[in-house]
Amino acid sequence: MRFAVPVFPGSNDMDAVHAIEDVLERPVTAVWHHESDLSQYDAIIIPGGCSYGDYLRPGALAARSPIMEGVQKAAEQGKLVIGISNGFQILLESGLLPGAMRKNDHLQFRCDIATLIVENNQNPFTGHYQVGERIRIPIAHAQGNYYCDEQTLAELKKNNQIVFKYVDENPNGSVEGIAGICNKRGNVLGMMPHPERAIVDWMGTSDGVKLFTSMLRYWEENGGAE
Amino acid sequence: MFKAIIYVTLKESVLDPQGVAVQGSLHTLGFANVKEVRIGKRLEVLVEGESKQQAEEQVKVMCEKLLANPVIENYTYEVEEVA
Amino acid sequence: MFKAIIYVTLKESVLDPQGVAVQGSLHTLGFANVKEVRIGKRLEVLVEGESKQQAEEQVKVMCEKLLANPVIENYTYEVEEVA
Amino acid sequence: MQSNQMVKSLPHEPTPEEIRDQKLYQEIGLKDEEYERVVGHLNRLPNWTEISIYSVMWSEHCSYKSSKTLLKKFPTTGPRVLQGPGEGAGVVDIGDQQAVVFKIESHNHPSAVEPFQGAATGVGGIIRDVFSMGARPIALLNSLRFGDLKTPRVRYLFEQAVEGIAHYGNRMGVPTVAGEVVFDKAYEENPLVNAMCVGLLNHHELQKGIAKGVGNPVIYVGASTGRDGIHGATFASEELSEDSEEKRPEVQAGDPFMEKLLLEACMEMVQEGLLLGIQDMGAAGLTSSSTEMSAKGKHGIELNLDLVPKREEGMTPYEIMLSESQERMLLVVEKGKEERIKQICDKGGLQSAVIGQVTEGTQYRLYFQGDLVADIPVLTLVDDAPCYVHPQKVPAYYLENEEVRPEKELAQIDPQEAMLKVLSSPNMGSKKWVYRQYDHMARASTAVLPGSDAGVIVIRGTEKALARCTDGNGRYVYLDPVQGGRIAIAESARNVICAGAEPLGVTDCLNFGSPEKPEVYWQLAQAIEGMSEACHQLQTPVVGGNVSLYNETKGEAIYPTPIVGMVGLVTKREHITTQSFKQADDLILLLGDTYAELGGSELQYLETGTISGRPPQLDLEKEQKVQRVVLQAIRQGLVASAHDLSEGGLALAVAESCMTGQKGAEISLETTLAPTVHLFSESQSRILLSVSAEKAAQVEELAKAEGVTCTRLGKVTDNDKVTFTVNGDRVIDLSLNEITQQWEEAIPCAMKQSSRSTS
Ligand SMILES: Nc1ncnc2c1ncn2[C@@H]1O[C@H](COP(=O)(O)OP(=O)(O)O)[C@@H](O)[C@H]1O
């Protein structure tokens, strides 16, 4: 299984690269955003960070760069695409996922380890978790206050697209405590928390490991071959 | 040369967390009569071009493609010729 | 009720990195004729009050105390009566 | 361009004669005798550009003219030191061909005027200092001092400074892992914002700020030059006054996005081995970077100012040279490598331009629109800067304090009342409100998050980790600068030790008032004396630092506040230790001795609104022994938690270990001191450990071997109680839940009435 990590100016791409190397020991390539051909990869991780300095709206400028054509194509082909934090914002801005991000309701940047509940394990990213499982995953963002209109929310629920929710405390004011959603087909996931910062105990939590191992298993079970 | 002033505002239906916070601060400062605050952007864009009409068309496309997010924002603009 | 529209802009001499980055993106999107982008704020404040004059005075104080940062920003505002 | 051209004066600028006759040099900070010295060096009258260049290069900020002789006291060498003071940052070997690079710097004055941008650009500047050494920045720290949060202006300054630090550090993807904040009226008008950056490099990638090789190009990389921050270096060397408001249009704005581009491009150049010299354009911008590179390389430089990328129209040589626009670097590369540099920059969307070349001799020349506008023997700027030894005087307050014994009065306070008061003061309260605004987990390498004694970052691909912290107690230094100076070093070393690391070295930022006041100069000299003694004893050389003088408003100096940044090496990941209690029934041990020492304590400040007396005394040999015992115990796997005792004394240390571990504790002790005095004394060289019952004896053995007092105080529990029994009386009995709440709410509560939030 070959992974690509698109790199925009300002991305924290190495954290995602290291997570794949350390957890899955699979080949992973950081790809500069000028590239638009991602056909040789099986999965794409759009990393966190502050692409283009988060200027205008976080993710807005990155969403308009050439590499997003490749991401779009991969998504259409059913390949796995995950956007983490800034990556989630980029997926929203590019229309691959519904909704938009607003500033955190307290207006501050918030870095912490959040507690999430897994709402759905029927998708390629969460197969190794239990529904209702509580996991601790770091967050670090200023705009994670997810918004969508009533109708979109109803659809998200109907199609089981809400994957993670914050429990105990909603750290940013997001609608219904949404922390991560996927597309209807289930192969594109966006989440504000950082699973790549939760892969060994000394990080404070290793609850992010199962997200990556779920992806690998899904790929292997669905005809993926080395 | 043309100067476009573009206003990007949050849609009415979208709660503006920043506006709410600023309203709260205004209240603590003693402005109890402030009923609502909404915060948007004002962009000033200088474009070179032949005609005002052409500039206006371009600005519209810029707004649609990048400057506003149609999921939560509206935009308006004015274009004027400058020296 | 009065509605104030307040524009807060960066002083000319202060670097606007956001504007520069947006200009860059507009260029990659094909708008090579964009010469400058500067990004400011547009605030809408609803205030209850007796007279337009009183509302204007209040808005001025709000700008000075909170809404604009006089060290690096300028502000202008318009107030109108609303229903 | 020919070097026999005459130096020109520009039409709208003052003429050399006007500068002399109207003493215009005074307006830009030069004294009469300094002007005379310039005339002597040039053998003619300087023009406006030249005199301005001398003025910034000879400012306190760039030349350390008032502190240079005192700084010589610091030990700056050691077996691990690869680069001491003098370059962008200090470099210390950590084995395996790797080295750690670190430096602290102040941005006090800009932050007082425009706290968001001031603090943000402070972070940007210190990051550049580190990557200009060839190192990748891996962690940030900051040390903050503000007035009382009851004042709206103070809340505004604090809130905005924290936001500015977050804004810059977070966007750079560098985690902010530790720091400190202190609130005290002494900093009301003159806050302190000190930022520290730590980087990692491979030995062969170490870079220097040097110009060599005649004919080699001088390349400018990064943001365009604007009129921002002109004379920032001079500004930083003056007292704050009403006038400072006037200087506001010169505020520099930071662009972390640009800095990230610059960082990645420079890292690529370093990896490809393209650079002969690189230096950040920090204070005094193009002037200091180019003249210092020239002087260090013992080569001349000539620059064509028409080639400098500019943001504004019509900039004069004076403005171009003195601009402090951020996010710029100056490079010297071998002739022929310019193209490769340009390619790297272009790929990243970064601007670059060849603006001059290295020349024979040591003359520094600037050209503008075809004219020679400056022609200066470069060594006179850097090596022949004036140097002052000011008169010293022991301040009256110091003599008066000799007789003051605050302990007697403070002993009257009920211990439980004292505990609640101290816990919920913003100084002692949890700093989570601050650090949760910082991305402290970026780079996914933070093993100890903020909230313990020192932040710890693991080094990928090795068993090693780095611990680092900043510390400094202005109150102690004010009351007794020698003791305070020792304590600053010792405490920061102790913090690093508690994390399981061996202290490697120090970077320091000396924040003081005007050196021209004999009392202040005395404080500075004495503090440096105390710090040096401690550095010698603890074998922690000073490898870099920064001096910030003239921290005064309306004639009132701040508390003399040296801030110490300490970096330590953890040799094995399993040694990483935190302050939080881990396990019920673990025994709680105290290493060290407790005396009646409440001068300058938090309890005194809270109770009386001021400080007096003498601060705690520090015995350096004893300190070293305590530290040795703890590091040995940790390395032998005997320790569950370690926490140094500092402000708030034993009571606070126990409470913090309870709160951060969410465990209870039962403490029982015998003492001849009054209970409140014993519990809140800030005696030095004490460390609180928790250890499993079967390992306690081994720790006691280690302590005994070093002659360190080790007292069994009680045990960790699983219940919701924190209790202290003194001489058989239960003097403190509090619910863990309740104190945690008070402690966590201390700063949020004080900040409720926040003041500005539209940025
Ligand atoms: N400005 C700051 N930035 C980041 N972390 C901070 C800051 N201030 C305090 N902290 C963190 O909060 C914790 C408590 O700080 P402090 O009480 O000063 O510790 P100590 O007394 O051990 O030096 C430490 O982990 C420190 O790193």
Ligand SMILES: [Mg+2]
């Ligand atoms: Mg400590």
